[in-house]
Amino acid sequence: xxxxxxxxxxxxxxxxxxxxxxxxxxxxxxxxxxxxxxxxxxxxxxxxxxxxxxxxxxxxxxxxxxxxxxxxxxxxxxxxxxxxxxxxxxxxxxxxxxxxxxxxxxxxxxxxxxxxx
Amino acid sequence: xxxxxxxxxxxxxxxxxxxxxxxxxxxxxxxxxxxxxxxxxxxxxxxxxxxxxxxxxxxxxxxxxxxxxxxxxxxxxxxxxxxxxxxxxxxxxxxxxxxxxxxxxxxxxxxxxxx
Numbered sequence: 001x002x003x004x005x006x007x008x009x010x011x012x013x014x015x016x017x018x019x020x021x022x023x024x025x026x027x028x029x030x031x032x033x034x035x036x037x038x039x040x041x042x043x044x045x046x047x048x049x050x051x052x053x054x055x056x057x058x059x060x061x062x063x064x065x066x067x068x069x070x071x072x073x074x075x076x077x078x079x080x081x082x083x084x085x086x087x088x089x090x091x092x093x094x095x096x097x098x099x100x101x102x103x104x105x106x107x108x109x110x111x112x113x114x115x116x117x
Numbered sequence: 118x119x120x121x122x123x124x125x126x127x128x129x130x131x132x133x134x135x136x137x138x139x140x141x142x143x144x145x146x147x148x149x150x151x152x153x154x155x156x157x158x159x160x161x162x163x164x165x166x167x168x169x170x171x172x173x174x175x176x177x178x179x180x181x182x183x184x185x186x187x188x189x190x191x192x193x194x195x196x197x198x199x200x201x202x203x204x205x206x207x208x209x210x211x212x213x214x215x216x217x218x219x220x221x222x223x224x225x226x227x228x229x230x231x232x
Contacts (some may be wrong), residue, residue, distance in 0.1 A: 004160070033219070042206045042222025043161065056219065091160050104149055106211065106220065108160030 004109035006092050012115045013082055013085060019111040020078045025094030032075050033106060034067055035091040036060065043091055049075060050097060082116045089113050129229045136194040138226045140207035145188060147209040151220065152181060152192045156203045164192070164205075194228075202230045 005024045015020050025032045030051050031067040035043035046065070047057045051072035061067075062080075079086055090113075093106040130136045142150070144226045148169040154163035167183050167190075174181050180193040190207050204227050208220040 035220075040225070042208070042225055043220070045219055045221070048219060091159070104151060104166060104220070105163045106161075107161070110158070110160050 004092055004094055004107055006086070006090075006109040006112045008112055010113045010115075012117065014117050015084060016077065016081055018080045019082060019114060020076055021092075021114075023075045023077070023092030023109060025073070025075070025092070026096075026107055027073075029094035029096050029107070030072070031097045032069055033093040033095070033096045034075070034077050035093065035108075037089040037091055038087075042109050045049065046077075079114070082114075084116045087114055087116045126224070127227045127229065128230055129185065130197050131231050132199060134197055135191075136192075136195075136201070136228060138192045138199045138205050138207075138228065140192075140223055142190060142207070142209055142223075143189050144209065145173075149210060150181070150183060150190050151208045151210075152190075153206045153222075154201075155206065155210060155225070156201045161206060172219040197228075197230050199230045202228055204228070210230060 004026060007022045011019055033048040034046040036046055044060060045058050046061050047067050048055060049069040050102040052069050064080045067075060067077045077090060089111040091108055091111045093108040095106050123203040151166040152164040154164050155161045163180050165179050167174045167181045169185060172183050178195045182191045194201055206222045206225045208222045210220040
């Protein structure tokens with residue numbers, strides 16, 4: 001499968017613990033995005049990278065959240081001191097950003113579901 | 118703030134009928150719109166997009182209509198099939214320079230196809 005892959009698919013943790021999610025984008029895609037989705041709602045933008053540079057972060061991304069893409073390939077999203085309100089599906093997406101391909105299409109992974117007890 | 122939303126939370130149709138899913142947006146500056154389909158347990162999947170300089174675009178069995186006057190977007194699915202059962206989201210956002218997108222999603226409409 002050459003799509004976007006995310007790991008783990010499910011994570012249950014206790015409040016106050018740290019969790020880390022990993023995303024492997026489609027290999028030739030230089031842009032990578034993180035979204036958060038709660039039940040019954042549409043995904044909410046968190047942050048995005050172009051190669052290894054984090055270009056934008058939503059105000060939803062509190063200081064407890066940090067995302068990295070150190071080599072411009074895979075990305076990690078870490079949540080420190082988790083709270084019950086962090087329970088959600090964390091979606092990763094990637095896209096190919098080239099001037100010759102002016103499309104906004106994002107390719108999403110299947111998400112990492114976080115449950116904070 | 119600006120928002121994108123849907124009129125109907127659930128739509129039930131008979132197999133073979135046409136489906137119409139509606140979406141209202143409030144950001145008059147929006148210039149790019151996308152429809153995504155999300156099946157249970159999966160991430161959103163791109164269906165079709167449209168730019169603000171168009172009012173209609175067709176794909177395979179799907180058509181997107183854009184009415185900028187009333188800030189309304191719709192997705193039409195012809196000959197709806199059981200595999201079309203999913204949640205459908207409209208989304209808007211600027212195309213980033215060079216491609217890609219930072220999307221604002223609406224709430225979603227559940228499409229149920231009855232046999």
